[in-house]
Amino acid sequence: MPEPLKLKLRNALTSVINPATGRNIIAEGAVQGLTVTDDGKVRFALELETGEKQQAETLLSAAKTAAKAVDGVTSVSAVATAPTPSSAAPSGGGHTNPLGMQAKPRIEEAAQTLSGVKHVIAIASGKGGVGKSTLTANLAVAMAHQGLKVGLLDADIYGPSVPTLFGLKDKAEVRDGKIIPFEAHGVRTMSIGFIVDPDKALAWRGPMVMGALRQLMGDVLWGELDILLVDTPPGTGDAHLSLIQSKRLTGAVIVSTPQEMALSDMRRGVALFRKTQTPILGVVENMAWLELPGGERQYIFGQGGAEREAKTLEAPFLGAIPLFPELREASDTGIPLATQDHPATDIFAEIARKIMVGVS
Ligand SMILES: Nc1ncnc2c1ncn2[C@@H]1O[C@H](COP(=O)(O)OP(=O)(O)OP(=O)(O)O)[C@@H](O)[C@H]1O
Numbered sequence: 001m002p003e004p005l006k007l008k009l010r011n012a013l014t015s016v017i018n019p020a021t022g023r024n025i026i027a028e029g030a031v032q033g034l035t036v037t038d039d040g041k042v043r044f045a046l047e048l049e050t051g052e053k054q055q056a057e058t059l060l061s062a063a064k065t066a067a068k069a070v071d072g073v074t075s076v077s078a079v080a081t082a083p084t085p086s087s088a089a090p091s092g093g094g095h096t097n098p099l100g101m102q103a104k105p106r107i108e109e110a111a112q113t114l115s116g117v118k119h120v121i122a123i124a125s126g127k128g129g130v131g132k133s134t135l136t137a138n139l140a141v142a143m144a145h146q147g148l149k150v151g152l153l154d155a156d157i158y159g160p161s162v163p164t165l166f167g168l169k170d171k172a173e174v175r176d177g178k179i180i181p182f183e184a185h186g187v188r189t190m191s192i193g194f195i196v197d198p199d200k201a202l203a204w205r206g207p208m209v210m211g212a213l214r215q216l217m218g219d220v221l222w223g224e225l226d227i228l229l230v231d232t233p234p235g236t237g238d239a240h241l242s243l244i245q246s247k248r249l250t251g252a253v254i255v256s257t258p259q260e261m262a263l264s265d266m267r268r269g270v271a272l273f274r275k276t277q278t279p280i281l282g283v284v285e286n287m288a289w290l291e292l293p294g295g296e297r298q299y300i301f302g303q304g305g306a307e308r309e310a311k312t313l314e315a316p317f318l319g320a321i322p323l324f325p326e327l328r329e330a331s332d333t334g335i336p337l338a339t340q341d342h343p344a345t346d347i348f349a350e351i352a353r354k355i356m357v358g359v360s
């Protein structure tokens, strides 16, 4: 009586828990092709999404033991299959994305949509709060003023800054399955903040963050661009690895303040990009000094640390940006300082020119 036996078998197999998912192997759909012959011979395949060989073997052996213990079973023949590395999607497959759309399962595929974009440049730093987002927004504006077609992708899923920096409060429109970027100050921009409320993203786990990033790359109508600047989150985490895996990075620009704590984090950032053959287009020293009313400079975070570090790392030094209270104010009001008549505007323009020289 194979049918009731099959039911008993399925029941027995629910006692086997996959430690990788915390679910039993029946509930997670890992047991495939379960057949029972009239004389009690059982066959099935254990299809596992993730996990190492060792773990798969342990699980397979537990499943066989559970099956053999069922009354009426005379033999069990089972194999474990795991996705091969090349066909396996990176964490967070096509379906686990928070934007209600089907994300491309691999970042490389998502990046193919950027075929109209000549160069993708990541702005990164090891340490948080050193001015990556401020620099990225103002560089984008400076490049647009130089006649380039510029995009700005905010890859900081947990802490998007672009909506504030560009004074954009609306949500993005989706047309024919494509997200329409905003145009502001001559720059095409997209941020997770244009899609969901930032507080929501805080509850997302790694795979969803990666799914969101793939969508910001692959499902946005970026169109033709000379340059796509990518504002990255602090540190060297999943977002950076995803960008590197996209194989679309022309290079990275590293931002640091002159203080030792920021410099050691910067070295880590440089090491990650170098290890993956991503060119370092240069180093920017931010918050380099504060100009006092009398005209002298106060080196709040130490003097010239990032410039020296750039030399040591044999990376081009792109320039120093002093502390400008107006820069902070302009950022908070959503009108980038680079659109205004201010000494900082010339500094951003010069850094933008040097980056473009490095790229070409
Ligand atoms: N040169 C500067 N002069 C004055 N204020 C600055 C300067 N650079 C950045 N700021 C201010 O410092 C704060 C941090 O800057 P920003 O958000 O750009 O850093 P970040 O590196 O992107 O931070 P996070 O790591 O959190 O993403 C902001 O309030 C910004 O306005």
Ligand SMILES: [Mg+2]
Binding pocket: 132, 133, 134, 156, 161, 231, 232, 233
């Ligand atoms: Mg930032």
